[in-house]
């Protein structure tokens with residue numbers, strides 16, 4: 638069987654006396670949507686923060702394609718193709734939708750100072766490529782019509798999709814979405830679900846999802862990992878998780 642693109646072994650994160658993450662493991666295969674669920678305070682966002690280098694784990698291993706990445710700074714992990722969105726929308730609200738995408742593309746541009754100053758052919762080409770990529774992603778997330786509107790004036794669901802497009806500008810291998818459906822209406826949630834499926838099925842992206850919307854989680858996930866009070870509780874297909882008594886007791890039974 639193929640090796641997982643992302644392997645997490647015995648991940649632990651301690652904050653003083655609190656063991657917020659305690660022995661979490663993950664095997665994420667390419668082109669899968671894997672959801673991490675659990676009650677409030679279970680440790681889901683802390684796992685994301687460890688995976689993206691925002692926190693250095695207290696213990697455990699994180700392997701990307703078999704190569705250890707735990708302890709690397711966030712920018713190095715991002716360069717290896719792991720990018721994320723946050724629970725709260727983090728766009729440049731006064732910049733237009735397309736400008737928000739071009740900012741993300743900046744590190745791929747030929748940005749040598751003199752090349753930019755004299756607008757060399759290489760610089761102009763990379764600018765054109767960035768614009769073409771931005772146009773492509775605006776179309777994929779159905780925002781072409783609002784490309785020149787300030788991001789802050791877009792509907793909330795549009796802002797969420799713009800954030801995902803911004804991540805996609807960096808050509809990630811693993812896209813991590815932290816509660817992307819929070820605050821969305823049912824129509825916007827359906828659009829989000831279709832977008833996640835498109836990213837996996839058409840663009841070959843692997844998606845890690847933290848989400849409280851169980852309808853979305855159950856319908857889009859290939860695998861689900863349940864954590865409770867920092868500890869792994871269950872792992873499996875949506876139908877297995879739905880009928881797992883421990884999960885129902887710890888989590889689904891709450892709602």
Ligand SMILES: Nc1ncnc2c1ncn2[C@@H]1O[C@H](COP(=O)(O)OP(=O)(O)OP(=O)(O)O)[C@@H](O)[C@H]1O
Pocket residue numbers: 652655657675676677678679680681682683684
């Ligand atoms: N930087 C920190 N310092 C101290 N404690 C923290 C820190 N970050 C998180 N915690 C604690 O770790 C535990 C897990 O928090 P975390 O945000 O990872 O949970 P979560 O599952 O993402 O919750 P939610 O679903 O509410 O977003 C909580 O008890 C939280 O208070």
